[in-house]
Amino acid sequence: MNSQPSTLLAEVRTFRQNHPDVRYVDLIALDIPGHFYGKRYPIEMLEKVAAGSPLKLPQNAVLLGVQGGLFKIGDYCFHDGDPDANRRLVPGTLKPVNWESQPLGQMLITSDGTDAPIEFEPREVLAKVLERLHHKGIHPVVAFELEFYLFDKKLDNGLPQFARDPLSDDTDDQPNLHIERLSRFSDVLDDMAQTAKDQGIDITVITAELGPGQFEINFGHLDDGLRAADWAALFCRSTRGVALKHGYRASFMAKPYLQFPGSGMHVHVSLYDGAGNNLLAAHQQQPLRHAVAGCLELLPHCMPIFSPNHNAFRRLGGTVNAATRASWGFEDRDACVRIPESDPRNLRIEHRLASADANPYLVLAAILAGLEHGLDAKREPIAPLNDDRTSGADFPLDMLDAVRAMQHQAVVRDKLGAEFVDVYCENKRQDHLAFQQEINAREYRWFL
Structure with missing residues (x-):
C-alpha cells in the first residue's frame, strides 16, 4: 500500500472515531459554472475508496450548465457515450457538515493527480498552471x-x-x-x-x-x-x-x-x-x-x-x-x-x-x-x-x-x-443563449 492510500485510510478511520453518528459523506467537486456535483457515499464505502477502490463519476458532470443541463460541446455529452472518469479523494478535506438536519460529512474529490485527468476540470486547470x-x-x-x-x-x-x-x-x-x-x-x-x-x-x-x-x-x-x-x-x-x-x-x-x-x-x-x-x-x-x-x-x-x-x-x-x-x-x-x-x-x-x-x-x-x-x-x-x-x-x-x-x-x-478554453467558451456561450430564452415582464411592458 503506497503512502497516499495509507494516509487517506487513516483520515477516514479517525473521522469515524470522532464522528460515530455520521453515516454518509458527500463526495463533491466543482463544475465549470462553480457548482458542486458529486455523490453521497455510505461511510463504509468511503473507507474502501480510501484503501484504493476505484472512484468514478461521469466525465461530463464537469460540463453542466448553470441550470444543470448538458450542452453539445464538440464530441462531449451527446457523441461520447457519457463515459466515467476516475476521481481521487483530496487528503485533508474530510470534514463534518453541521448545517444539515442530520449528521453528515463531506470531502473534496478531483481528477487532477489521476492517470487521466479531465483537461477541462477547473481544479486540474489550476493544478497544471501551478x-x-x-x-x-x-x-x-x-x-x-x-x-x-x-x-x-x-x-x-x-x-x-x-x-x-x-x-x-x-x-x-x-x-x-x-x-x-x-x-x-x-x-x-x-x-x-x-x-x-x-x-x-x-x-x-x-x-x-x-x-x-x-x-x-x-x-x-x-x-x-x-x-x-x-x-x-x-x-x-x-x-x-x-x-x-x-x-x-x-x-x-x-x-x-x-x-x-x-x-x-x-x-x-x-x-x-x-x-x-x-x-x-x-x-x-x-x-x-x-x-x-x-x-x-x-x-x-x-x-x-x-x-x-x-x-x-x-x-x-x-x-x-x-x-x-x-x-x-x-x-x-x-x-x-x-x-x-x-x-x-x-x-x-x-x-x-x-x-x-x-x-x-x-x-x-x-x-x-x-x-x-x-x-x-x-x-x-x-x-x-x-x-x-x-x-x-x-x-x-x-x-x-x-x-x-x-x-x-x-x-x-x-x-x-486549448481544450479547456474551447470547452469553457462554448459552455459560457450556450449558457448565455439559454438565459436569453425567456421573455420577462419588462419586455412585455416595453414592446407589447
Missing part, C-alpha cells in the same frame, strides 16, 4: 477575499428581500459600513466563521460592507494555491447552508441590486523563489511592473472567467470600486490590479475584478497565467491610475464579446490549455 510555475522556481502565496449578501429566507415573487435585523426586527435596508452591523448579525456571522474553521479554513477579517446586508470575509494566506481555491469553494457551500439554518439566504451573486455595490472575489498573490525571496520585490520592483503588465494584457481575454454570467457583467462600471477598463494602481481600489502598501517581503498584487460567484480555481489560474506571461515578456505596464486617472485598456462588457476575445487568444490557450 505545476508549471513550480518547475520555473516560482511559488505563489495566495489569499482570497469574498463578498456576499444576506437576504431574507423568503423571496417576494421571486425577488430577494432585505435581511431582517434580528435586534430591531426591521429590514437592514440602509447601505453602510457600520461596525454595529457585525454585532446585530453576530449569531449567523459567528456560525459562518466557526463552520468555516471546522472545514479547515483559516478565517481572518470580517467586514460589514457598503451594501445593505453585505459582508466580506477574508482568508489567511497559503503557499498552496489549490488549497486556497478549495477554501474559497468550500466557504461558499458552508455559508449558504449556515444562512438557511438561521433563516437567511446567503448569496454570492455578483449584482443582486442595481443601486448597491456588487460582490467581488479579491485575490492577493505574491510570488517567491525556492529560498523564500519575494520575486516581485527584486531589482527595484521591476518584476512587479512586468507581472502587472502581463495581468493587464490577458485580462480582456479572460473576462468569461472573471465575469462568468450575465449578471456578473452588470457589476462592472456600476457603483463603488467597479472598474470598466483594465487598470492598475498603488493603494487604489478603483484599479483592477491594486498594489497594497507593504514591506518588500510581503509585496503582492490584489486582483479585484472577479465577481464573487466566479469559479475560484479558474480565477486563480487566469491571474497566475497573467503574472507568468508578464514575467516572461518583461514589458512595461501602462501608467498607473495614481499618475493618470484615464489610464486603462478596454475589455469586453458582454458575454458573447468576451467569449470571442478569449477563445482564440494564443497566450490564454497556451497557459490554460
Whole structure:
C-alpha cells in the first residue's frame, strides 16, 4: 500500500472515531459554472475508496450548465457515450457538515493527480498552471477575499428581500459600513466563521460592507494555491447552508441590486523563489511592473472567467470600486490590479475584478497565467491610475464579446490549455443563449 492510500485510510478511520453518528459523506467537486456535483457515499464505502477502490463519476458532470443541463460541446455529452472518469479523494478535506438536519460529512474529490485527468476540470486547470510555475522556481502565496449578501429566507415573487435585523426586527435596508452591523448579525456571522474553521479554513477579517446586508470575509494566506481555491469553494457551500439554518439566504451573486455595490472575489498573490525571496520585490520592483503588465494584457481575454454570467457583467462600471477598463494602481481600489502598501517581503498584487460567484480555481489560474506571461515578456505596464486617472485598456462588457476575445487568444490557450478554453467558451456561450430564452415582464411592458 503506497503512502497516499495509507494516509487517506487513516483520515477516514479517525473521522469515524470522532464522528460515530455520521453515516454518509458527500463526495463533491466543482463544475465549470462553480457548482458542486458529486455523490453521497455510505461511510463504509468511503473507507474502501480510501484503501484504493476505484472512484468514478461521469466525465461530463464537469460540463453542466448553470441550470444543470448538458450542452453539445464538440464530441462531449451527446457523441461520447457519457463515459466515467476516475476521481481521487483530496487528503485533508474530510470534514463534518453541521448545517444539515442530520449528521453528515463531506470531502473534496478531483481528477487532477489521476492517470487521466479531465483537461477541462477547473481544479486540474489550476493544478497544471501551478505545476508549471513550480518547475520555473516560482511559488505563489495566495489569499482570497469574498463578498456576499444576506437576504431574507423568503423571496417576494421571486425577488430577494432585505435581511431582517434580528435586534430591531426591521429590514437592514440602509447601505453602510457600520461596525454595529457585525454585532446585530453576530449569531449567523459567528456560525459562518466557526463552520468555516471546522472545514479547515483559516478565517481572518470580517467586514460589514457598503451594501445593505453585505459582508466580506477574508482568508489567511497559503503557499498552496489549490488549497486556497478549495477554501474559497468550500466557504461558499458552508455559508449558504449556515444562512438557511438561521433563516437567511446567503448569496454570492455578483449584482443582486442595481443601486448597491456588487460582490467581488479579491485575490492577493505574491510570488517567491525556492529560498523564500519575494520575486516581485527584486531589482527595484521591476518584476512587479512586468507581472502587472502581463495581468493587464490577458485580462480582456479572460473576462468569461472573471465575469462568468450575465449578471456578473452588470457589476462592472456600476457603483463603488467597479472598474470598466483594465487598470492598475498603488493603494487604489478603483484599479483592477491594486498594489497594497507593504514591506518588500510581503509585496503582492490584489486582483479585484472577479465577481464573487466566479469559479475560484479558474480565477486563480487566469491571474497566475497573467503574472507568468508578464514575467516572461518583461514589458512595461501602462501608467498607473495614481499618475493618470484615464489610464486603462478596454475589455469586453458582454458575454458573447468576451467569449470571442478569449477563445482564440494564443497566450490564454497556451497557459490554460486549448481544450479547456474551447470547452469553457462554448459552455459560457450556450449558457448565455439559454438565459436569453425567456421573455420577462419588462419586455412585455416595453414592446407589447
